[in-house]
Amino acid sequence: MRRFIPSTSCLIAFDTSARHLSFTKAAHELHMTQGAVSRQVAILEDYLNVKLFERINRRLILTEPGRDYASQVSSILKQIEMATFQVMTYNSLASVLNLAILPTFGVKWLIPRLTKFAAAYPDVLLNLSTEVLPFDFNTRQVDAAIHFGEPDWPDTVMVRLMGEEVLPVCSKAMNDRISSVSDLADITLLQHTTRPQAWQDWFRHVGVDCPNALAGPRFEQLAMVIQAAVAGMGVALMPKFMVETEISLGQLHVPFPFAVKSPQSYYLAYPEKNASKPAVIKFRDWILSELQAG
Template sequence: MNTPRRFLPSTSLLAAFEAAARTGSVTMAARELSLTQSAVSRQIKLLEEQLEVELFARERQSIRLTPAGAAYAREIREALRKISTASFNLHANPRGGTLNLAILPTFGTRWLAPRLPKFLVQNPGITINLATRLTYFDFRTEALDAAIHFGPPDWPGVEMVLLRSEEVVPACSPELKKQYGFRSARDLKEVPLLSISTRPDAWNKWFSMQQVDDGSGQAMYFDQFATVAQAAMVGVGVALLPTFLIQEELTSGKLVLAIDRSMESAERYYLVWPAERSTHPPLRAFRDWLLAESGADR
């Protein structure tokens, strides 16, 4: 990395600037950093001289970010957060055994989380940090090592391994089924059809499999399976849900099959990661364990 030294200010200068930018006050920044006001003012001035850019407009006893300073503050705040997170992770696990994993919310809470203790027992030196992501993202701009992905195997610029398929069923509350007495797929068009916004054509595919034309019905869209399942349980409508994610509700009777017609989704669940992280020890350990766990389900 051959960045000129003037473009790599010390963290002490950046911390003083960020605190003053966020609080809008040299006094408050000094109090936060346990420094004197003159020390904070001096550090900000040194940063401006190093960058050759005015970051604050000084007006009597107050300061105000310049447009350039406001833009710089946003980026510096994120950079300092990443440095702080990396330092915390290293302190918590000096061997560097941290895996930053993006998960799908319901898959993470219903399938992955109950199994994680087993992985952590088997791999005591590894820490896993979880972050929710619903769609594709750019690994180059996210501090993430891998992600659980549902969809076609078309994520550009990554390596991936297949985890599992899924079977979806039309599910609803027992009360709704009793009220409408569903007998055929066509009967479901009489009630609201609950859908995930990332799968807008799922119901049409299901109706097509049942040889029912125009399966659009009265669609209601949600952004997560957890809210769709909850809406179905309280009788809002019928939801097309993966059986492996609602097994508890089906077993307890909170959800029932509106009619017994399942469909295997064309998409699959994958573990994906950028090629440069493929040899990261925590990722390798997690990948092997996850394949064994998902293989047991299959």
């Protein structure tokens, strides 16, 4: 069945014009004449039988359907471009592993060790992207992912990697203000978006009631929380292995040596269809051996 898809050149001309709101600027980016870009957009409008642009006071603006279409076309063109780049990385000697990682886990733990993986498996080309929450593998060009939480990712194989211990950390100036756990009730607690109950769990484990355990500024990434703590914005509750460098450098201090084991763990997750993929197997075996070696 013939697909109802406009010409790629028309879509690229439209996407570029929509970003610049100018046929002239689009022409400059695409190394075309202004007239050629305008004609490509006109061909697309005829194909769709929808007006995508209009001119108001000599300014080019998108119509309402044009805005909706531009958003979707831009996303699809980016996906096609990414898929093209990924296919171009294949060669007869290498297999490709597209791995989604937690940003701070990647920076603090995984990436410093990847030279070992490259040495052990020079035939595997590893591409990294970041994801904070579970996603649908069927809609992403991702083979596997590092996940923190419960082993409840639907339709995936989940291999437990490790647990973690969390402890409070803060700047030296903030540390000097704290003499007991109860002092934290009057100090800003830095929160992590995907771990909203972390402080509440920590206070319960140390046997202290803190009505403000859920209050405080929230950050999407643990790396942001670390930097906020270093800057003296408040006290952070961090996985111990992620702040070892900052503690050794004196950038962060530990007001109380109360490390509490997190109820959740880190997992390697991948769809069942990738369970026999050589690159996934090699990475799984490598990361498990790396964790076992300490």
